[in-house]
Amino acid sequence: MSENHKIIEIEVLRYNPESDEEPHLEVYKVPFTDDMSVLQGAQYIKDNFDGSLTFRWSCRMAICGSCGMMINGIPKLSCETFLRDYYPNRIRIEALAHFPIEKDLVVDLSGFIEKLEAIQPYIIPKEPKTLAEGEYLQTPKEFNAYIQFTSCINCTLCYAACPQFGLNPDFIGPAAMALLHRYNMDSRDGASASRMELVASEEGVYNCSAVGYCSEVCPKHVDPASAVNINKANAAKDYFLRFLSPKGGSK
Amino acid sequence: MEIFKADVVIVGGGGAGLRAAIAVAESDPLLKIALVSKVYPMRSHTVAAEGGAAGVKKSTDSYDYHFHDTVGGGDWLCEQDVVEYFVKQAPIELTQLEHWGCPWSRTEDGHVNVRAFGGMKIERTWFAADKSGFHILHTLFQTSIKYPSIKRFDEHFCVDLIEEDGRVQGVVTIEMSTGEFHLIEGKSVIIATGGAGRVFRENTNGGIVTGDGMALAYRHGVALRDMEFMQYHPTCMPVTGLLFTEACRGEGGFLVNKDGYRYLQDYGLGPLQDKPKNKYMELGPRDRLSQAFWYEKQKGRTFEHPTLGSVVFLDMRHLGEAHLRERLPLIYEMAETFMGLDPAKELIPVRAGIHYTMGGIKVDAKCAASLPGLYAIGECASVGLHGANRLGSNSLTELVVFGKLAGDEAAKYAKAVSPGNSSSLLKQAQAIEQRILALKTKTGGTESIAVIRKEMAQSMEDGCGIYRTEDTMQATCDKLAELRARFKNISIDDKSSVWNTDWLTAVELDYQLDVAQTMAHSAINRKESRGAHQRLDGPDGAYTKRDDVNFLKHSEAYYVADGAPRIALGDVKITKSQPETRAYGAAGEKADQERKASHV
Numbered sequence: 001m002s003e004n005h006k007i008i009e010i011e012v013l014r015y016n017p018e019s020d021e022e023p024h025l026e027v028y029k030v031p032f033t034d035d036m037s038v039l040q041g042a043q044y045i046k047d048n049f050d051g052s053l054t055f056r057w058s059c060r061m062a063i064c065g066s067c068g069m070m071i072n073g074i075p076k077l078s079c080e081t082f083l084r085d086y087y088p089n090r091i092r093i094e095a096l097a098h099f100p101i102e103k104d105l106v107v108d109l110s111g112f113i114e115k116l117e118a119i120q121p122y123i124i125p126k127e128p129k130t131l132a133e134g135e136y137l138q139t140p141k142e143f144n145a146y147i148q149f150t151s152c153i154n155c156t157l158c159y160a161a162c163p164q165f166g167l168n169p170d171f172i173g174p175a176a177m178a179l180l181h182r183y184n185m186d187s188r189d190g191a192s193a194s195r196m197e198l199v200a201s202e203e204g205v206y207n208c209s210a211v212g213y214c215s216e217v218c219p220k221h222v223d224p225a226s227a228v229n230i231n232k233a234n235a236a237k238d239y240f241l242r243f244l245s246p247k248g249g250s251k
Numbered sequence: 252m253e254i255f256k257a258d259v260v261i262v263g264g265g266g267a268g269l270r271a272a273i274a275v276a277e278s279d280p281l282l283k284i285a286l287v288s289k290v291y292p293m294r295s296h297t298v299a300a301e302g303g304a305a306g307v308k309k310s311t312d313s314y315d316y317h318f319h320d321t322v323g324g325g326d327w328l329c330e331q332d333v334v335e336y337f338v339k340q341a342p343i344e345l346t347q348l349e350h351w352g353c354p355w356s357r358t359e360d361g362h363v364n365v366r367a368f369g370g371m372k373i374e375r376t377w378f379a380a381d382k383s384g385f386h387i388l389h390t391l392f393q394t395s396i397k398y399p400s401i402k403r404f405d406e407h408f409c410v411d412l413i414e415e416d417g418r419v420q421g422v423v424t425i426e427m428s429t430g431e432f433h434l435i436e437g438k439s440v441i442i443a444t445g446g447a448g449r450v451f452r453e454n455t456n457g458g459i460v461t462g463d464g465m466a467l468a469y470r471h472g473v474a475l476r477d478m479e480f481m482q483y484h485p486t487c488m489p490v491t492g493l494l495f496t497e498a499c500r501g502e503g504g505f506l507v508n509k510d511g512y513r514y515l516q517d518y519g520l521g522p523l524q525d526k527p528k529n530k531y532m533e534l535g536p537r538d539r540l541s542q543a544f545w546y547e548k549q550k551g552r553t554f555e556h557p558t559l560g561s562v563v564f565l566d567m568r569h570l571g572e573a574h575l576r577e578r579l580p581l582i583y584e585m586a587e588t589f590m591g592l593d594p595a596k597e598l599i600p601v602r603a604g605i606h607y608t609m610g611g612i613k614v615d616a617k618c619a620a621s622l623p624g625l626y627a628i629g630e631c632a633s634v635g636l637h638g639a640n641r642l643g644s645n646s647l648t649e650l651v652v653f654g655k656l657a658g659d660e661a662a663k664y665a666k667a668v669s670p671g672n673s674s675s676l677l678k679q680a681q682a683i684e685q686r687i688l689a690l691k692t693k694t695g696g697t698e699s700i701a702v703i704r705k706e707m708a709q710s711m712e713d714g715c716g717i718y719r720t721e722d723t724m725q726a727t728c729d730k731l732a733e734l735r736a737r738f739k740n741i742s743i744d745d746k747s748s749v750w751n752t753d754w755l756t757a758v759e760l761d762y763q764l765d766v767a768q769t770m771a772h773s774a775i776n777r778k779e780s781r782g783a784h785q786r787l788d789g790p791d792g793a794y795t796k797r798d799d800v801n802f803l804k805h806s807e808a809y810y811v812a813d814g815a816p817r818i819a820l821g822d823v824k825i826t827k828s829q830p831e832t833r834a835y836g837a838a839g840e841k842a843d844q845e846r847k848a849s850h851v
Contacts, residue, residue: 018747035490035558035589047701051744051753056290058457061493061585063385064294080588102428103750113291113405121393123352135349137361143354150354150386154293179393186352 005031008087010041012053013094015101023101027090032083038093039067039078042105055105062219065153068160069105070094075160075217096160098169111169112156115176119198121183126190142187149182149227151220158214158224164207171207172198174214174224181227200235208232252680253426253433254673257285257402258665259658260422260437262409262464264288265295266384266650267629267657268443269391270344274658276398282662285435287404287424289459289755292392296445296457297650300384301496301581303376304647306341308365312373314338319828321645324370324536325638326782327803327830328477328823333616333635335826337645337652344651345377353390354379356578366578367501367527368644370536370835374529376644381496381579387647407433408755411683412440412467413676418623419471420671423683427755430748432687434680436673438665439624441657442468446608446630448481450767451715452708454605455487455494464631466762468612469769473620474807476633476821477610478766479774480783482641483541483717487604488589489559495582495601497643500533502578504567506540507598508547509554514563518543520836535835538640538783541603545717554600562600571595603717607646609637609783610773613807613821618657624664626657633805635824639782690761691754696742700757703734703741707760710734711767715774720788724775731768732815738764769808769816776818777802799830 007029015023028045036044039057046053055078056066062080069078072092083091099107129136158174159165165173172180180199184192199205208228215225259275261268264286272286288295307317317338322329345363349355355363356378368376379386395401407424413434414420421436447462448454469475485506486495500506503526508514513532516523520535520543527534544563547553553561567575572595575583579594586594612627614620614634620627628634629650636649707730714727738761745753779798780786786794804820811817834842 016747017749054750054752058290058294058459059299060491061299064298064457066294106750117396122397131343131346135346135363138357139361140359143357147354
């Protein structure tokens with residue numbers, strides 16, 4: 001970096017479980033150019049000041065979902081957030097809220113992954129078909145019913161935004177609920193009934209207090225809040241119908 | 252040390268690794284599968300692929316056309332029996348992805364749609380908007396959850412293979428969140444760790460694309476084949492190297508120089524076309540387009556941007572915002588977010604950047620490496636599909652076609668062999684643990700990992716770029732030898748166990764240096780120009796031309812402890828397409844007609 005570069009102060013929440021009792025802030029003075037992302041700022045610190053600074057990253061183009069962090073208190077992907085937008089003020093970066101910190105900016109995602117696994121996130125075909133019979137047809141209407149909810153990159157910014165997840169880590173949460181909705185709305189799938197049990201369960205949609213912050217922070221415009229709220233209505237309907245309808249497969 | 256006994260171990264959880272895992276699980280639910288990935292599988296770099304996956308779909312297309320496009324596109328360095336198998340399996344595997352829920356873009360009547368791509372005679376690229384890799388990866392990851400026999404080791408970093416009794420018998424990993432070592436035993440091992448583009452400076456690849464599996468196999472005596480063939484993608488974002496998919500041109504985008512001139516017409520790709528025409532102009536192959544960029548720069552016809560460097564422009568303004576938002580939504584957002592411009596109204600500055608590793612772990616047509624029990628698939632492998640230049644949209648299909656095949660083969664192998672001797676495998680694993688730990692615990696080092704990495708990447712760009720000469724390649728070979736020596740003196744700041752990325756980055760750099768050496772030494776040994784390997788030198792310019800007499804051969808790089816790799820040449824399998832002049836545009840069409848006439 002030449003001396004022409006501006007210098008921004010980056011305040012980082014550091015935590016090493018092997019030596020720190022609790023997280024603490026450290027400030028680094030980072031030379032930057034206008035095209036530099038917050039992620040590149042963190043990389044600059046790691047390469048030049050302290051190799052122990054720890055964070056996840058890979059694609060640099062907002063599609064792999066690795067590099068989410070709190071940036072001045074707001075959950076964002078650090079690769080598509082730019083230092084120039086904070087200069088000349090100091091910028092603070094911290095691990096995503098509501099998740100246990102493993103080290104520095106790395107949080108424990110195992111709970112989120114378990115939620116994804118729990119919702120049967122795969123097609124359970126309504127009408128099984130062999131490969132020789134070719135593709136399933138989907139009209140534009142059928143396609144549009146679910147396509148928006150396929151765009152989730154699992155970055156978990158919505159969990160860091162969700163006050164209910166903060167209170168109850170068992171809440172299935174926005175992204176997993178959006179994915180569940182994605183499969184339920186897919187014309188190829190026939191398993192929505194079994195997924196609805198989870199929707200209506202103690203960990204399900206009724207935890208949501210309709211704050212809508214999850215959709216606001218979503219970098220891919222998935223709108224998980226709408227998925228959650230559609231399922232609130234569906235779960236209520238489902239609950240009601242269960243008393244009226246005969247049970248399938250229970251003879 | 253934690254021990255897990257699997258039947259099949261898969262290292263790498265991208266498209267290829269996941270497809271292989273599902274194939275093993277479906278072939279026999281009793282087989283235990285360990286799927287090891289240094290990231291959560293949906294972070295794997297498959298996620299960043301944009302344009303789509305090639306497979307014959309239209310009634311006007313044929314397997315033969317796809318075969319000839321691929322073999323000609325690869326400048327006849329493809330294994331032709333492998334290509335024949337690939338083109339036939341492609342539509343089956345892409346349909347399988349559809350059945351698993353992949354949201355392929357559709358036509359109005361509900362069928363899967365296809366788009367045009369470079370070097371392809373007929374539109375055959377299945378696409379999910381411009382997030383095809385993302386959707387394939389998430390579809391495969393989510394589908395894999397259905398199979399209880401797949402045990403995932405997420406965020407486990409693989410540090411070595413275990414070899415005993417002349418066959419591979421497992422891997423050793425570090426659990427990143429704890430720093431604990433694990434021995435994962437397996438009767439067969441599939442490597443699916445992706446490419447190595449990060450050894451170059453300006454590249455489209457994610458930070459994880461560091462050639463890990465290639466280096467591991469190489470150190471166990473397996474050849475890395477055709478490593479000199481690195482693909483430059485012609486339309487990358489300057490500085491960051493982020494990718495603007497070829498689908499930008501498939502949808503009708505133009506490439507223009509600083510004068511607004513569609514310069515590709517000067518490089519054997521014309522005449523000029525108003526609408527996208529297959530194998531003409533902007534739909535030529537990537538090697539030719541990247542080479543044209545290089546020449547434009549030499550001629551002073553690139554735009555010299557004060558911060559972005561030398562650029563040409565991608566012009567999509569005539570396609571209109573609605574079409575761009577529908578077909579290229581990610582590209583639209585990237586242009587807005589990262590460059591602050593509106594592609595429906597403005598030109599996008601682009602330049603050629605490193606994109607894809609054509610070479611890799613040498614495997615046979617069934618994905619088996621020379622070390623018994625070891626298989627390799629996807630970008631880390633050289634099964635012989637891409638030859639000297641890969642056609643865009645063949646690699647996503649490769650993941651599923653060969654992922655499936657390798658899964659089936661590795662399952663068969665695992666059932667046929669008896670389990671290994673656990674106590675001696677553990678002894679080996681403990682020795683590996685000591686060796687890797689020593690890298691972290693040693694004191695007194697003075698070299699910075701970041702500095703060595705930067706010097707390596709710069710040197711690869713200088714010596715093994717779009718055009719190469721003996722002198723520049725030799726300088727790179729020398730530089731890499733120097734960096735290899737300096738690496739022994741590295742210093743690691745972080746001495747902790749939990750999430751020590753400082754240490755793991757050093758292990759990755761060690762892999763990268765090995766892989767970089769195979770690229771540079773294979774390149775200097777190839778005294779001709781073919782596909783992505785283009786030279787400017789030789790007696791009377793002899794190396795500027797393709798030389799089928801001496802170099803219709805694969806390069807094979809073999810590991811030599813503490814030295815440069817040994818380079819050998821291997822035969823190319825030719826079944827039905829003899830090498831011809833490789834031509835595109837009107838010249839290509841004329842050559843096609845002549846070939847047809849001579850076959851009548």
